[in-house]
Amino acid sequence: MINPDLLRQELQEKISLVSSLEELNQLKASVLGRKGQLTQYLRSLGELPLEQRKILGAQLNSLKVELESFFLARERELEEARIRESLEKGRVDVTLPGIRPPLGRRHPLLQVWEEIEDAFLSLGFDIYEGPEVEWEYYNFGALNIPPDHPARDMWDTFYITDKMLLRTHTSPDQIRCMEEQRPPIKAIMPGLVYRHEAVDATHMDVFVQIEGLVVDKDTTFADLKGTLELFVSLIFGPGRKTMFVPSYFPFTEPSAELLILWDDEKGHNAAGGKWLEVLGCGQVHPQVLRNVGLDPQVYSGFAFGLGVERIAMLKYNIPEIRLFMENDLRFLEQFG
Ligand code: DAH
Numbered sequence: 176m177i178n179p180d181l182l183r184q185e186l187q188e189k190i191s192l193v194s195s196l197e198e199l200n201q202l203k204a205s206v207l208g209r210k211g212q213l214t215q216y217l218r219s220l221g222e223l224p225l226e227q228r229k230i231l232g233a234q235l236n237s238l239k240v241e242l243e244s245f246f247l248a249r250e251r252e253l254e255e256a257r258i259r260e261s262l263e264k265g266r267v268d269v270t271l272p273g274i275r276p277p278l279g280r281r282h283p284l285l286q287v288w289e290e291i292e293d294a295f296l297s298l299g300f301d302i303y304e305g306p307e308v309e310w311e312y313y314n315f316g317a318l319n320i321p322p323d324h325p326a327r328d329m330w331d332t333f334y335i336t337d338k339m340l341l342r343t344h345t346s347p348d349q350i351r352c353m354e355e356q357r358p359p360i361k362a363i364m365p366g367l368v369y370r371h372e373a374v375d376a377t378h379m380d381v382f383v384q385i386e387g388l389v390v391d392k393d394t395t396f397a398d399l400k401g402t403l404e405l406f407v408s409l410i411f412g413p414g415r416k417t418m419f420v421p422s423y424f425p426f427t428e429p430s431a432e433l434l435i436l437w438d439d440e441k442g443h444n445a446a447g448g449k450w451l452e453v454l455g456c457g458q459v460h461p462q463v464l465r466n467v468g469l470d471p472q473v474y475s476g477f478a479f480g481l482g483v484e485r486i487a488m489l490k491y492n493i494p495e496i497r498l499f500m501e502n503d504l505r506f507l508e509q510f511g
Contacts (some may be wrong), residue, residue: 177216177231177235179231179238180232180233182213183238183241183242184463185467186245188244189202190202190245190246190249191249193249193253196250196253196257198471199246199249199250199253201390203246206242207239207242207246207296208460209244213235213239213242217232217236218378219347220232220235232263237301239373245446245506246439252321252333253409257392259508267380269467270286274384280507280508281510281511282499282507282510283491283499283507283509283510284375284383284484284487284499286510286511287483287487287490288365288383288385290410291365291385291406291410291481291483291486292363292431294322294406294409295318295385295387297409298402298405298406299361300361300362300387301361301362302362302364302365303351303352303362303364304348304364304365304366305345305347305348305351305352305364305366307341307342307366307367307368307369308335308342309339309340309341309347310339310340310341310347311327311337311339312375313342313347313351314332314340314343314344314346314347315327316424317463317466318346318347318348318349318350318463319425319462319463319466320425320427326343330371331343331372332368332370332371333369333371340366341368341369342366343370344366344368344370344384344386344480345364345365345366345368345384345385345386345480346386346426346478347352348366348386348388349364349386349388349463349478350463350467351425352364352388353388353464353467353469354381354467358390358391358392358469358476359390359391360388360389360391360476361384361388361389361391362388362391363385363387363388364385364386364387365383365385365386365483366383366384366386366511367381367382367383368382368383369381370382370383371455376494376495376496376497377496378490379484379496379497380495380497382482382484382496383482383483384480384482384483385480385481385483386480387402387456387479387480388459388476388477389472389476389477389478390459390464390476391474391475391476392473392474392475393425394458394477395475395476396429396458396474396477398477399456399457399458399479402477403417403433403454403456405460405480407433407435407453410486410490411435411489411490414435415435416435417433417434417435417436418434418435418436419431419432419433419434419456420434422455422457424455424457426457426458426459426463427455427456427458427459427478428457428458428461428509429457430455430456430457431456431457432452432453432454432480433452433454433455433456433479434452434453435450435453435489436449437446437449437450437489451489451500453481453485453486453489454479454480454481455479455480456477456478456480457478457479458475458476458478459475459476459477459478464476479497480484482494484499487499
């Protein structure tokens with residue numbers, strides 16, 4: 176004989192002991208499901224005599240309603256516990272130290288490159304860029320570099336065809352610049368240049384140059400000197416002693432080299448410092464002006480070309496040009 180009170184007690188206890196939603200659902204199915212215990216009892220009522228059926232039927236039906244609400248209550252409890260637990264697990268400990276992402280930095284060569292560009296931009300220069308693959312004419316001929324000049328030798332220059340090459344300097348951009356725009360011109364032209372060179376501590380077969388060109392109606396050598404002295408003070412700090420010494424480039428006349436007095440231990444201007452070459456410069460050769468259709472009786476100008484690696488090596492006392500290319504973090508992390 177079925178005792179609804181005992182059944183209630185028994186099931187209530189089972190429900191309260193269940194510890195997960197899955198278990199609870201299983202239990203619920205085994206009691207109230209299609210083949211569940213209580214469902215079976217309700218089904219078997221028909222076999223009982225009418226009086227008994229009435230009483231037990233009513234009891235079992237109200238037990239069913241009660242059980243449903245027990246299950247629901249326990250389900251809520253378990254659900255709440257589950258949420259509490261997952262909140263607990265996912266809690267962020269705000270007192271823990273944070274994780275610092277590794278910060279990148281500009282390559283030292285790019286830093287100096289940009290610094291030089293900024294210096295000239297602040298002096299009113301524009302930036303102009305030309306191609307790295309260049310015609311022999313722009314790299315040599317238009318710059319007044321004669322066919323028998325040693326720079327034209329295939330051992331100094333990477334030729335692509337006999338008329339086309341990897342530019343050996345940024346000076347061909349002077350020609351391109353003057354062909355494209357009429358004076359007044361005041362521009363710098365940065366970029367990579369290539370030389371068929373034995374690599375050593377101070378020579379690479381690819382490096383960065385910045386060319387400068389000023390062309391107008393009455394520029395003089397004094398403008399060249401003033402501009403480059405300002406540039407030196409912007410890059411190396413004020414008070415550096417500079418010296419212009421005569422030099423030779425086919426595309427400038429007169430030509431000069433700019434030297435600065437270098438003595439780290441004893442200070443900028445100390446006696447006994449070394450004079451170090453910073454760049455080549457000069458007044459644009461009349462033939463170069465003629466080559467781009469400018470009348471040297473009307474126009475004059477000055478030009479200069481510097482190696483960015485060289486400036487960076489001077490500025491930071493770097494003994495080895497190859498360090499710029501080796502990507503050794505111990506070196507790179509010292510800058511910026
Ligand atoms: N193009 C020269 C070189 O690569 C550097 C140079 C010297 C550029 C004098 C100039 C200049 O514009 O006036 O060695």
